[in-house]
Amino acid sequence: MLKRMKYQFLLGLGLLAAVAAALNGCGGESANPPSGETTASLMKARGLTEDDVIAALKTYTPSGKHDTHYLIASGGHSGQVIVVGVPSMRILKYVGVFTPEPWQGYGFDDDTRKLLADASPKGTNLTWADTHHPALSETNGEYDGEHVFINDKANARIAVISLKDFATTQIVRSDLLRSDHGGAFVTPNTEYVIEGGQYPIPLDGSHVDLDPKNYADLYRSVIILWKFDREKGRIAPEESFAIELPPYMQDLADAGKLDSDGYIFLNSFNTERAIGKAVEGSPTLESGASQNDMDYLHIINWRKAAEVAKQEGKTSKIHDMTVISLQTAIDEELLHFVPEPKSPHGVDVTPDGKGICISGKLDTHVTVFDFAKLKQAIESKTFDGKDDYGVPIISFKDTIRGQIQVGLGPLHTQFDGQGRAYTSLFIESKVAQWSLDDLELIDTIPVHYNVGHISVVGGDTVKPEGRYLVSLNKWAIDRFAPVGPLLPQNFQLIDISGDKMQLLYDMPIGLGEPHYVQIIAADKIKADEVYSPVGFNPATRQVDPHAATSEEDARVERDGDTVDVYLTAVRSHFSPDTVRVKQGDTVRFHVTNLEQTHDATHGFALNHFNVNISLEPGKTANFTIKADEPGVYPFYCSEFCSALHLEMAGYMLVEPAEAAAEQPAEASAEQPAEAMAEQLAEASAEK
């Protein structure tokens, strides 16, 4: 192995030397590299090892060259999604999802403002999210590059992002859940987007005091299966359903595939039903929830559940959601348990769908269940007993394929295309590589530090590509220049293509807490270059009925005290560039970028009214303001679009109501200067 690395290194050196020689030979002046630097002198000056240079050669992406993969990352508390190129680890985009994103105008136009408002529970205005698990849409168990879904753990929401334009198109939520963690995950053909709850609550949303009996009898969790309508690219809440679950704290989920297609596997902890110190003398939640050696892996037959959800009399409606009760789930044989050690976190189905890997946070093993044995037990009704709610419990020892000791604090497992699995070890700050075939440890690599999730290219599909692994480290400690007590977190890129894992790159993420990522080959994503035809509204995914699609079409129309401004943008002017309204008017702007040139984006920024709109080529956006304060309000293009970008500006004039009342309405709109002069005179007289 070392020999090969040395060879690669020498090859790299040779290439660099050849490039330098060519430059020196033809240019006369030795401009690049400067001052006669050589790879060897640079290595010496910067204290770089051979491994460093090999890592650099594997990740360096010259200007103009594209990355081979996209990493789709949770943006943590920002409520955004971060798109990163691999292997360069260059940030390509932040996508506004659960929170406003000013540059994209997300949350500033009428459609996305409504999208965000509707995504808040009644009477609230949520301005953050705890984004956790991005899930790329799948066809036949492989990423298809069409959509990505992501959950907000804090408020139990699921968002849909289109990968045509990397923009959020929908957010759904149900009052059945106040928190989620087992989401977003998709079934192999994205029939459903899975959202498993985390902290049990009374499902009707009422107040029920916290004591052991109430908790056991009246608190519940649910798992929601959001139906995804592929044709519309939207979740259909009316075709979605939930399954009631016992008041355990459900954790991560994964969908079965191939052999185990049709099933969902959902972890749980706190099957002890500890409630912290709500009752005097009881232990803390962490200690109470860690008493049992085993918790329960929930095995849910989603295909059968989808049938039951459609049957008359088998469901009820809670908060407008179709709910299969726990009793019905048991009667219809939709839900089974198998014990899993101990306070587990990750559940990950192997690429062939035959194995289910469980990482027990407080266990040193990864446990691999054999799906065929689980299915056999379910079909033959061979159970060890039932839990307190009557859910049948399958035998642990009869259904495991085996266990592998990986180290301290195993959390999540991913797979490559060569029969190897990778498990993050939180306590040891390592990633373990092991063989799926014989459950033997192959290699470990230290990571810096406190790794949570890991992700391999295609690592949770039926055909993982392998090649790269990204370790999402919660602590960075000494990795980067200090920036105060709040440190960035660290994405570490690891090459897993060879016999030994090699650390390639540290990427600080100054926007936390990024929780999980998925990595997809770049050629699977077919993103649009412009919005077409002109007038396309990305929020509604169709041509906007209010779009002015040519400058001739640009106009202002008044109906009572409502003014519609049909405005166009093209390098380097707005039409119209003067908008006269009256105090008290409701002004509805419909702004269209007429350009179809790649990257010819304009912005529309209007001071005082908290408006910034992004106008990518062909896009139409609508926004509404109430012209309450008389005055003169400049607007301007907020994208540096051309040499005359600063000249791409105009005025909105809000005439005072008194002045408007004194004159005929038409005249006042045409001659605001007089009214303004009068007002100015009055104002200066007052001073």
Ligand code: CUA
């Ligand atoms: Cu258009 Cu700047």
